[in-house]
Amino acid sequence: MGAVEELVARAGGCAVIDGGFATQLEALGADINDPLWSAACLIARSHLVKEVHMQYLEAGADVIISSSYQATIPGFLARGMSLDEAEDLLRTSVKLALEARDEFWKSTLRKSKPIYNRALVAASIGSYGAYLADGSEYSGSYGADITIEKLKDFHRRRLQVLAGAGPDLIAFEAIPNKMEAQALVELLDEENIQVPSWICFSSVDGKHLCSGESFADCLQILNASEKVAVVGVNCTPPQFIEGIIGEFRKQTKKAIAVYPNSGEVWDGRAKRWLPAECLGHKSFDALAKRWQEAGASLIGGCCRTTPSTIRAVSKVLKGRTGH
Template identity: 90%
Template sequence: MGAVEELVEKAGGCAVIDGGFATQLEALGADINDPLWSAACLITRPHLVKEVHLQYLEAGADIIISSSYQATIPGFLARGMSVEEAEGLLQTSVKLALEARDEFWKSALRQSKPMYNRALVAASIGSYGAYLADGSEYSGSYGADITTEKLKDFHRRRLQVLASAGPDLIAFEAIPNKIEAQALVELLEEENIQLPSWICFNSVDGKNLCSGESFADCLQILNASEKVAIVGVNCTPPQFIEGLITELKKQTKKAIAVYPNSGEVWDGRAKRWLPAECFVHKSFDALAKRWQGAGASLMGACCRTTPSTIRAVSKILKGRAGH
């Protein structure tokens, strides 16, 4: 049994993923108005990164995700850093999560808190569109000159560095199109990554990927890969999630992870959140129970959610208050 499967079993059939990272950094006073987004804090305020991880662990998260979603070597080089410094920051993103996990686990053992599991650390790898910071992660429109080989070259070194930093799994997040999914699967094979991975897509209509391509076409690629242990959806409005789980269950036998955003919509060009037509932040706990019933075995939340969201999800899924 792999680490993820073992964790899901220990968690009673449903592991809890953490919530919005950048949102909580801002709540702690961080300024993330930066092309690097939350990854900027790896440079300026790493102690806040660790604090956010600890808050989500305290809230009941079984899996915490590193702050490397928008951390890329080209992005750090654009800030005047060397390749060595850039790679060091990628490693730091995993190191901070591991330190938080280990400190929290030791504390839980000392205090005899049986409601907690020893959390896993997932190293986050955002899409090519996240690096561009032009909104294309929500459209999948990368341009005619982008090929599978170019995407593999873009992701390769970051994947190597993050995998070598000691995480428990790799989390490819908010993938908006088929070509990037294909590139990631090929890259995992070429690099012979021995860690379990998940690939989560995003959707703006609840039916297809952001690019308009079908989940069925993408899942054919993922189903053929033994390197991909989990498939799912993140950074997608919560009202779409139950239907998407139902569709995923028809197309794959892999474990399903879902961690939607609050329902608000990110305007990538204006760099601001737009109000949701149906803001459901307070009903995540009830929704999570429905998602579990539909077939998801890993659940959490994404942008504009907080530790209180994860505490509510953990409580309803496991009957624990997460404190």
């Protein structure tokens, strides 16, 4: 059995993913208004990074996602760092999550009634659009000059370094278009990456990727790769998730992960979140129950969700409070 299947089984059929990492970092006082976004904290505020991981573990997360979403080698080089320093920061992002997981697990084992699973650490890899920080991670428009080869070259070294840092999983997050999905699948093969991956798309309409391309076409690409253990969507409004799971189930046999945002919309120019579309009376955790029933095997939250969201999700999915 692979690491993901094992975790899902241990979790009783549905594992809990953590919530918005950058969101909680900001709540702890970090300034992430930066071209590196949350990854800026790897440079000077790494204690906060570990604290966020701890808070999500306490809330009941079975998977924690590292702080490397927008940590890129060109991004760190532009900050005046050397290549070695940039690669070290990528490793640090995984190390901080592993340390948090190990410390938390040790303290859990000391308790008489263990209510937690030993969590997995997923090394986050954001899209090329996240690095561009120009809003294209939610439009999927990378311009006329982009090619699969360019995308592979953008992702290659970071993927090698993160995979070598000892995570349990690689989490490609909020991939907005088909070309990038294709590039990632090819790269996993070319680099013979042994760490199982998940590839999650983002959507702004619930029917397509952010680019307007079809889920079915992209899932066909992912289905063909043994390196991809999990497929799904993240940072997508919660009201679309149930429908997306139904569509995914028609197109794939792989495990499905969903970790939507709060429904607020990112204004890439102004770099701020705009108010949510109305979710009706449904709360995030009540929806999470429906996502489980619809067939998702990993459920959590993305931007603007917090440890209290994940505590509620853990409670509703597993009937326990996580503390």
